[in-house]
Amino acid sequence: MQNFTELPANATSQKSLSVIIKVCVVIPFFCLFLCCIIIMLHVFASQRQFLDTSRYILFVYMLVNDTLQILSSVLLFLFVMGQVKFAIVYCVPLLFISTVTFQNTPLILATMSLERYVAILYPLQRPAAWRSDHIWIIILSLWCISCIFTIVEYSIEEYDPAVDVLSTPVLCKSITFSSSPFQILFKAAVSMLFFAVVAVIILFTYMRILLETRKLRQDRVSVSRAMHTVLLHGFQLLLCMLAFTIPITESLIVLHANWLPEDIAFFNYFCFVLVPRFLSPLIYGLRDQSLRGYIGKKFLCRSNKVKHRVRGKLLDGLSAS
Numbered sequence: 001m002q003n004f005t006e007l008p009a010n011a012t013s014q015k016s017l018s019v020i021i022k023v024c025v026v027i028p029f030f031c032l033f034l035c036c037i038i039i040m041l042h043v044f045a046s047q048r049q050f051l052d053t054s055r056y057i058l059f060v061y062m063l064v065n066d067t068l069q070i071l072s073s074v075l076l077f078l079f080v081m082g083q084v085k086f087a088i089v090y091c092v093p094l095l096f097i098s099t100v101t102f103q104n105t106p107l108i109l110a111t112m113s114l115e116r117y118v119a120i121l122y123p124l125q126r127p128a129a130w131r132s133d134h135i136w137i138i139i140l141s142l143w144c145i146s147c148i149f150t151i152v153e154y155s156i157e158e159y160d161p162a163v164d165v166l167s168t169p170v171l172c173k174s175i176t177f178s179s180s181p182f183q184i185l186f187k188a189a190v191s192m193l194f195f196a197v198v199a200v201i202i203l204f205t206y207m208r209i210l211l212e213t214r215k216l217r218q219d220r221v222s223v224s225r226a227m228h229t230v231l232l233h234g235f236q237l238l239l240c241m242l243a244f245t246i247p248i249t250e251s252l253i254v255l256h257a258n259w260l261p262e263d264i265a266f267f268n269y270f271c272f273v274l275v276p277r278f279l280s281p282l283i284y285g286l287r288d289q290s291l292r293g294y295i296g297k298k299f300l301c302r303s304n305k306v307k308h309r310v311r312g313k314l315l316d317g318l319s320a321s
Contacts, residue, residue, distance in 0.1 A: 019081050022266050026274070030074050033278045037067050040285050043294045050291075054115050054135045059284065061139050062108045066277050069101035073273060076172055085169035095174055096150060103146040103191070105240050105280075106198040109233045111138060116226040117205040120212055149190050157183050195241055202237060206230045232284060239276035 040063060043050070050056040072094050078084075118130045128134050157177055170176055209227050259267075285291055 018263070023078065023081055025270065026074060026077060029270075029274065029278070030070065033070060034067070036282055036285075037063055039295060040281070040291065043291060047294055052132050054130055054132050055112070055119070056291075057132060057135050058108065058112050058115060058139070059281075059288075062105070062112070062284075063281050065101050065104050065108060066281050068097055069105070070274065070277050072098040072101070073269075073277075076174075077269065079172050083171065085171050087167055088165045088170055091170060091172035092154070092177070094172060095177060096154070099150045099153070099174075100143075100146045102243075103149060103194055104142060105277075106194050106237060107142045107145065109237050109240075110198040110201040111142060113202045113205040113230050113233045116229050117208060120209055120226050153183060153187055153190070156180070156186060195237065198237055199234075202230060202234045206234070232287065236280045236284065239280055242272040242276050 041060070044056065044060050051060070076094055076098060079086075115130060118126055129137055154177060157180060206227065209230060213224065213227070286295075
């Protein structure tokens, strides 16, 4: 009888330890990401010349979008880890933001590639929509497209009439509201359509810029940078597409490892959702020479100020003694 009573206690303690480890991995990772994003946004806010360029405005929009995506994703992760249940009316907005921002990412990458294409091929006759004072129209259009597809996705779900939206507590997970086969098929089709269209746009812009380099004999440096930028957008798209490999990795892990389902879900969430969203803005931001230079100046100025303060206190202490 003693063995049977010890087994549930051991299982419960192991599960609690697993939850603590997962939370301790995700929270510092999220805090590091948030600090990097805050530094970049502070540089953009303090240096107004960045916001006069369409490329940097789109990059700021990508930073905000990825921040909302990771923030909503981490909140959902913490609620699931803590087994926190609340009404559907509070759960749906979190899931909506997470889904919209996830679908927004490839659209932003396609827009940034098209912006480089327009900047290289039409440097003097840039269309009005791609100018810095009108780029918000394109950004608003991207947001509307993602919202429309997400609203349709949640609208085709058949809800149980016995479930009260305002009072019935549920575990806030996407699978809770994406249980019907038709909804799952629609979601997969929309995601694949988004990524396929974006891949074609990135490939098209890269080939056109590549052909343009053979024609231009001047300003090859800027054209070469534009080519590298478009390639980087392609790499960012591949990072985003890693989320679609989750079913494959789950089947491979189940076949070759005795992992628990919740451990497999956490592995896929961390490697294929969090890490790509973390790397994508950092790679693009730290690659930019202007932005990297301003970030370096900020840190150097602050470190020099700290050194001067420490030296001043030491000198004051020596003179007082």
